[in-house]
Amino acid sequence: MNLNVNGTEYSLDGLDPDTPLLWALRDALSLKGTKFGCGAGLCGACTVHIDGQPVRSCVTPAAAVSGRKVITIEAVAGKVAEAVKAAWIKNNVPQCGYCQSGQIMSAVALLTADANPSRELVDRSMSGNICRCGTYPRIRAAIAEASKALA
Structure with missing residues (x-):
């Protein structure tokens, strides 16, 4: 294969x-x-x-x-990925960090499809990613910040 x-x-x-x-x-x-x-x-x-x-x-x-x-997370790159990664760091998103590669991959896909998503679209697009630490407000803030950086 x-x-x-x-x-x-x-x-x-x-x-x-x-x-x-x-x-x-x-x-x-x-x-x-x-x-x-x-x-x-x-x-x-x-x-x-x-x-x-x-x-x-x-x-x-x-x-x-x-x-x-x-x-994979090891190679995700480009303008959107860099904006997401920078926003993740600036907003101190990770707590334990375990879910973060999946969160970032979903956020990059979201912002690639729609660089200025509504709050509802963010919630819908990210709803399949569970964060046991509950960093959802920081995740939303980072996505909003990445969206602004892409504008």
């Missing part, structure tokens, strides 16, 4: 096609930024971008992304 991850082609011979993408990334490719949270696609900790769209890697079979472009 061939995977394009972070701009590099990998041949993962012997990997069971049904292996969740999360485990292919973490175990086969040693990309540890994408986190395991719930294993059911409900918490968002495992969010990556597949062809630019946020996807839960814990419920996505590795075979399903063959021939597609996978971007």
Whole structure:
């Protein structure tokens, strides 16, 4: 099986096609930024971008992304990603930090699709990302700040 991850082609011979993408990334490719949270696609900790769209890697079979472009937190880049990362730091978003890679990947996808989202769209787009520490007000503030920086 061939995977394009972070701009590099990998041949993962012997990997069971049904292996969740999360485990292919973490175990086969040693990309540890994408986190395991719930294993059911409900918490968002495992969010990556597949062809630019946020996807839960814990419920996505590795075979399903063959021939597609996978971007993880280690390689998310560009104007939107830099604005989000800067806003995250300025607003001191992380507390424990465990969910943050998924939160950032979802925020980047949101602001790529709509650089000036309404509060309702932010809430709807980020609702699938759970933060056990409850940093939601800081996450919203960081998204608003990143949106202003992109204007």
